[in-house]
Amino acid sequence: MVVQVKQNVQSSSGKMSDNGPQKLEANILLLGAENVGKSALTVRFLTRRFIGEYGSIESIYNHSDRVDGREICFNIWDSLYPQNCDLHGCISEKQLRWADGFILVYSICDRASFNVVRQQVQQIRQFKKLPSGMDKVPIIIVGNKRDLQHRRTVSSEEGRLLAMSADCGFFETSAAETYHGVLLVFHEVLDLIREARTVKKGVGIKGIVRTMSAVFGKRRNE
Numbered sequence: 001m002v003v004q005v006k007q008n009v010q011s012s013s014g015k016m017s018d019n020g021p022q023k024l025e026a027n028i029l030l031l032g033a034e035n036v037g038k039s040a041l042t043v044r045f046l047t048r049r050f051i052g053e054y055g056s057i058e059s060i061y062n063h064s065d066r067v068d069g070r071e072i073c074f075n076i077w078d079s080l081y082p083q084n085c086d087l088h089g090c091i092s093e094k095q096l097r098w099a100d101g102f103i104l105v106y107s108i109c110d111r112a113s114f115n116v117v118r119q120q121v122q123q124i125r126q127f128k129k130l131p132s133g134m135d136k137v138p139i140i141i142v143g144n145k146r147d148l149q150h151r152r153t154v155s156s157e158e159g160r161l162l163a164m165s166a167d168c169g170f171f172e173t174s175a176a177e178t179y180h181g182v183l184l185v186f187h188e189v190l191d192l193i194r195e196a197r198t199v200k201k202g203v204g205i206k207g208i209v210r211t212m213s214a215v216f217g218k219r220r221n222e
């Protein structure tokens, strides 16, 4: 598999890290069947543009931006759906290891692509090894090509139900029509990654509950 690395604005190590309050680095993997708009969503997010044709090249893009006053380095892997699937289904072990968060894309006009997303959610939930302390992998499901309502074969309801049942975020959008909708998708996956990392560090809700229990428990024993 050839993965082309494109430097966009600033380079990075490709590994999720949190270097103090200034910089957060997040690896985001786009998955889904062929032709659903993975590249269109990625390019829209990176350049604000929809250029129509993207070719079939697998790329990892590095892009730095400020979100909520904090510098974020996005590493975005725009994948190709493989011809042959391996032990872990159609997501490689390398991809599973690399990603901090996943965007699973289908086309609202292509039921087969919706079924691919259904399988890929299961594969991620089954095979992605969670770093200790993290309780779930951040996943967003995206129904793309919302502008093609007249060709719709997957209802919004079905998309939402799948996302709910698999505990994922859900958006319907159109890479062709809206930059803002696409921005929301990437910011949401970033939020989920940040949340997961906070829980991992033990300062999330569970961590606070544990700390309070420890304090009050100790007082009771004094």
Ligand SMILES: Nc1nc2c(ncn2[C@@H]2O[C@H](COP(=O)(O)OP(=O)(O)OP(=O)(O)O)[C@@H](O)[C@H]2O)c(=O)[nH]1
Residues within 6 Å of the ligand: 032, 033, 034, 035, 036, 037, 038, 039, 040, 041, 051, 052, 053, 054, 055, 056, 057, 079, 080, 081, 144, 145, 146, 147, 148, 173, 174, 175, 176, 177
């Ligand atoms: N109408 C419409 N067309 C779209 C949209 N997003 C992508 N397309 C078109 O769908 C086709 C496939 O888009 P890509 O972004 O190359 O899809 P992909 O999932 O990266 O495809 P592979 O590289 O084969 O994996 C292109 O002709 C795009 O112009 C959208 O939101 N609306």
